[in-house]
Amino acid sequence: QITLKESGPTLVKPTQTLTLTCTFSGFSLSTSGVGVGWIRQPPGKALEWLALIYWDDDKRYSPSLKSRLTITKDTSKNQVVLTMTNMDPVDTATYYCAHRPAIAAGDAFDIWGQGTMVTVSS
Amino acid sequence: DIQMTQSPSTLSASVGDRVTITCRASQSISSWLAWYQQKPGKAPKLLIYKASSLESGVPSRFSGSGSGTEFTLTISSLQPDDFATYYCQQYNSYRLTFGGGTKVEIK
Numbered sequence: 001q002i003t004l005k006e007s008g009p010t011l012v013k014p015t016q017t018l019t020l021t022c023t024f025s026g027f028s029l030s031t032s033g034v035g036v037g038w039i040r041q042p043p044g045k046a047l048e049w050l051a052l053i054y055w056d057d058d059k060r061y062s063p064s065l066k067s068r069l070t071i072t073k074d075t076s077k078n079q080v081v082l083t084m085t086n087m088d089p090v091d092t093a094t095y096y097c098a099h100r101p102a103i104a105a106g107d108a109f110d111i112w113g114q115g116t117m118v119t120v121s122s
Numbered sequence: 123d124i125q126m127t128q129s130p131s132t133l134s135a136s137v138g139d140r141v142t143i144t145c146r147a148s149q150s151i152s153s154w155l156a157w158y159q160q161k162p163g164k165a166p167k168l169l170i171y172k173a174s175s176l177e178s179g180v181p182s183r184f185s186g187s188g189s190g191t192e193f194t195l196t197i198s199s200l201q202p203d204d205f206a207t208y209y210c211q212q213y214n215s216y217r218l219t220f221g222g223g224t225k226v227e228i229k
Contacts, residue, residue, distance in 0.1 A: 049218040060216045105171040107213035108156035112165035
């Protein structure tokens, strides 16, 4: 059974750096084809993809946020970490991590974490 | 970036209705499209991938079709559990994008 869980601060101040950790079980990020992505959702708004890291350490970022994002993996700890610099109130959202399966279906996300709400406010 | 436009943004329907949601891509994405269902306060749930492949465990009343730039999600007979918001997502390019969502409400 695959599970993912996001953790990190619930409140950050403007200009600070946000660090979120996705801890997962039930799969290995060293398995060919597997990936973990980050997606966020501001209150009452649509989903927005942020970043995706693959089993081979290839990394992809949303073009509009690329300069602020870093995604890394620790295969031994079953964790993926997302950092976002220079946080602003518009970054207030629920942040999800999700599993990209090792099948030919491409970059769809079949299992999601419960999400963690991050508020940016002074 | 590839823009994904969903219509309608809100849909009012009754139990038993056949419901169709449309997603249009700003350029061809072949069949690299997924559909998700999201209920309030919950994470999205994958329904359909590769435009028409039903995710394991998803009821067969859900179906997806389309290729290129126009796609549809159909619920053949709306059930009480189906009232939710639905999102499409393209993954033709490494720059993934979601549609704006379609909320299915009780009529």
